[in-house]
Amino acid sequence: MRIQKGITRTQGIPDLSFGEIRARVEGFYARHMQLLDSGNVEEWVAQFTEDTVFDVPTLPKPVQGREDLLASVREGRGKLAESGQRHRHWQGVIDIRSQDDGTLWIRAYTQVLASTVGEAPEGGKSWLHRVCVCEDVLVVEGETFLVRSRKVTRDDLA
Amino acid sequence: MRIQKGITRTQGIPDLSFGEIRARVEGFYARHMQLLDSGNVEEWVAQFTEDTVFDVPTLPKPVQGREDLLASVREGRGKLAESGQRHRHWQGVIDIRSQDDGTLWIRAYTQVLASTVGEAPEGGKSWLHRVCVCEDVLVVEGETFLVRSRKVTRDDLA
Amino acid sequence: MRIQKGITRTQGIPDLSFGEIRARVEGFYARHMQLLDSGNVEEWVAQFTEDTVFDVPTLPKPVQGREDLLASVREGRGKLAESGQRHRHWQGVIDIRSQDDGTLWIRAYTQVLASTVGEAPEGGKSWLHRVCVCEDVLVVEGETFLVRSRKVTRDDLA
Numbered sequence: 001m002r003i004q005k006g007i008t009r010t011q012g013i014p015d016l017s018f019g020e021i022r023a024r025v026e027g028f029y030a031r032h033m034q035l036l037d038s039g040n041v042e043e044w045v046a047q048f049t050e051d052t053v054f055d056v057p058t059l060p061k062p063v064q065g066r067e068d069l070l071a072s073v074r075e076g077r078g079k080l081a082e083s084g085q086r087h088r089h090w091q092g093v094i095d096i097r098s099q100d101d102g103t104l105w106i107r108a109y110t111q112v113l114a115s116t117v118g119e120a121p122e123g124g125k126s127w128l129h130r131v132c133v134c135e136d137v138l139v140v141e142g143e144t145f146l147v148r149s150r151k152v153t154r155d156d157l158a
Numbered sequence: 159m160r161i162q163k164g165i166t167r168t169q170g171i172p173d174l175s176f177g178e179i180r181a182r183v184e185g186f187y188a189r190h191m192q193l194l195d196s197g198n199v200e201e202w203v204a205q206f207t208e209d210t211v212f213d214v215p216t217l218p219k220p221v222q223g224r225e226d227l228l229a230s231v232r233e234g235r236g237k238l239a240e241s242g243q244r245h246r247h248w249q250g251v252i253d254i255r256s257q258d259d260g261t262l263w264i265r266a267y268t269q270v271l272a273s274t275v276g277e278a279p280e281g282g283k284s285w286l287h288r289v290c291v292c293e294d295v296l297v298v299e300g301e302t303f304l305v306r307s308r309k310v311t312r313d314d315l316a
Numbered sequence: 317m318r319i320q321k322g323i324t325r326t327q328g329i330p331d332l333s334f335g336e337i338r339a340r341v342e343g344f345y346a347r348h349m350q351l352l353d354s355g356n357v358e359e360w361v362a363q364f365t366e367d368t369v370f371d372v373p374t375l376p377k378p379v380q381g382r383e384d385l386l387a388s389v390r391e392g393r394g395k396l397a398e399s400g401q402r403h404r405h406w407q408g409v410i411d412i413r414s415q416d417d418g419t420l421w422i423r424a425y426t427q428v429l430a431s432t433v434g435e436a437p438e439g440g441k442s443w444l445h446r447v448c449v450c451e452d453v454l455v456v457e458g459e460t461f462l463v464r465s466r467k468v469t470r471d472d473l474a
Contacts, residue, residue, distance in 0.1 A: 022181035023338035030411040034423060057278065086471045088425055088447055090409055093248055095188040107192065109246055111271070113427070113447045115471035120373065124472035126447045131246055131271045131284045155244045155273035156282035180339035215436065251406055253346040265350060267404055269429070289404055289429045289442045313402045313431035314440035 022096060025104065025138070028145050029091040037088050039077060045070045048147045049139060056152040088113040091134065099137075103148065106136040110152070131155040180254060183262065183296070186303050187249040195246050197235060203228045206305045207297060214310040246271040249292065257295075261306065264294040268310070289313040338412060341420065341454070344461050345407040353404050355393055361386045364463045365455060372468040404429040407450065415453075419464065422452040426468070447471040 016024075028047075035044040045066050048054070054069050055062040063072050080087060090111040097105045110132040118124030133153045138145040174182075186205075193202040203224050206212070212227050213220040221230050238245060248269040255263045268290040276282030291311045296303040332340075344363075351360040361382050364370070370385050371378040379388050396403060406427040413421045426448040434440030449469045454461040 017178060017335065018185070019175065019177040019179075019181035019339065020333060020335040022185060023177065023335035026184075026342075026410075027334070027338060027412060030409045030424075033409055034411055034425075086447075088409075088471065090425060090427075092250060092408060093188045093191055093246075094184075095192055096185060108188075109192075109248060111248075113444065113471075115447050117472060117474050120473050123470060126444055126472050128271065128284055128286050128444050131244075131273050154281055155246065155271075156275055156284050157278055158275050175336060176343070177333065177336040177339035180343060181335065184342075250408060251346045251349055251404075252342075253350055254343060266346075267350075267406060269406075286429065286442055286444050289402075289431050312439055313404065313429075314433060314442050315436050316433050 021098075021104070022094075024144065025094060025096055025106065028138070029094065029108070033089040033091055036073070037086075041070060041073045041077060045073065047145075048150075052147055053149045054147075055150065057154050057157055084116060086115045086117070087129065088115075102140065104136075104138040104140075104145070106134070106138060108134045108136075110134045179256075179262070180252075182302065183252060183254055183264065186296070187252065187266070191247040191249055194231070195244075199228060199231045199235060203231065205303075206308075210305055211307045212305075213308065215312050215315055242274060244273045244275070245287065246273075260298065262294075262296040262298075262303070264292070264296060266292045266294075268292045337414075337420070338410075340460065341410060341412055341422065344454070345410065345424070349405040349407055352389070353402075357386060357389045357393060361389065363461075364466075368463055369465045370463075371466065373470050373473055400432060402431045402433070403445065404431075418456065420452075420454040420456075420461070422450070422454060424450045424452075426450045 032044065032047050035041075035047070048066055048069060050066055051064070052066065052069060053062050053064055054072070058076070059072060063069050090113060091108050092111070094106060094108040099105050110130075111128060112130035112132065113126060114129035115126040116124040132155065135151045137148040139148050190202065190205050193199075193205070206224055206227060208224055209222070210224065210227060211220050211222055212230070216234070217230060221227050248271060249266050250269070252264060252266040257263050268288075269286060270288035270290065271284060272287035273284040274282035290313065293309045295306040297306050348360065348363050351357075351363070364382055364385060366382055367380070368382065368385060369378050369380055370388070374392070375388060379385050406429060407424050408427070410422060410424040415421050426446075427444060428446035428448065429442060430445035431442040432440035448471065451467045453464040455464050
């Protein structure tokens with residue numbers, strides 16, 4: 001049982017074992033989703049490449065580039081604030097494949113969890129809002145990654 | 159803080175650190191669940207040993223062997239298609255123990271997430287369908303694993 | 317792409333790569349949550365330091381020390397048993413940062429999943445009960461960790 005073939009031969013990830021790569025990918029997504037959910041949108045957008053392509057079903061067409069992505073996520077956060085809901089993006093079931101060009105191809109599931117706020121101790125409500133599939137291409141950036149492209153699909157849409 | 163005792167002494171997993179083993183187990187389940195949910199049932203069944211024992215509460219008795227497992231999962235997928243629902247199997251909270259015979263004993267939680275399809279932009283509904291505990295025995299197969307046995311219990315059954 | 321800076325320089329975790337640390341943290345939480353949900357409260361409490369501080373919104377004030385924590389969790393388990401519900405604590409989206417004093421600072425999301433029991437084959441119901449953020453300080457204890465402090469917030473409370 002040796003290191004997964006292909007992983008160590010990519011240009012972008014020269015000397016890392018599968019365990020190190022997986023740990024960094026998991027760590028990347030944990031911070032990535034927490035930045036979004038905390039409203040740190042500039043830091044979140046900085047985790048995409050300058051020429052990123054961001055394709056999600058809640059937008060009429062794919063967003064291209066960090067500038068437009070920042071405007072788009074700000075608009076989305078504004079609508080969320082108006083709705084009175086809190087959202088958490090939960091990435092899991094992360095399948096990682098290395099590609100010949102040194103990038104990683106990721107296919108993961110994303111739960112969007114929603115809550116409304118109420119008085120203690122009962123509090124408000126929480127529920128599973130969306131189930132999505134998230135396909136990313138990640139490029140290596142130092143000890144972490146940048147998202148070159150993201151395609152999200154929703155299980156509740158045809 | 160050294161490598162976990164026992165892990166490196168098993169026959170099946172001779173020279174791997176705990177980090178490498180965990181990464182491979184997580185990667186195994188990610189692909190395993192995605193194969194099932196995508197309907198790639200032959201590939202999914204190929205992740206079990208020939209003589210696997212598969213014990214889940216939705217079946218009247220445990221299924222034995224790949225052939226019967228394939229028939230069983232095809233029947234299940236057919237019923238799911240008729241229901242109009244989409245299901246995602248989300249493995250997490252994965253506890254891994256190495257055993258003296260070189261196998262891994264896994265105890266994990268599984269969420270089954272269900273969705274119905276509706277028109278954009280509202281879409282259909284998504285909800286938490288089941289909460290299960292999944293106990294697997296994994297045997298090493300090259301750089302990945304095969305499921306020798308699986309026992310699933312549902313939190314909503316006595 | 318080398319090992320993350322800082323991680324290997326901490327006192328508590330002298331020679332471990334980021335992959336090894338992440339695997340141990342993930343493994344720690346998996347067993348930790350399973351111990352709680354299985355009612356093994358003594359073993360669960362033993363995963364905290366003697367002088368731990370445990371701050372969760374369901375308690376009127378923070379609990380200090382293992383003895384009080386054990387009493388508190390026993391009371392909570394008793395109430396849960398009376399309610400007829402089963403709960404699962406699902407830790408995920410785990411962000412890990414090493415600190416100068418050799419501890420790890422963790423910020424993770426926690427889903428609390430609830431089920432009621434019903435007759436087979438329909439069974440009872442399962443639902444997403446709570447969405448929480450869990451901030452822990454972990455100290456290294458041999459090959460595993462102890463929780464020095466825990467602060468939990470609920471998305472459904474102001």
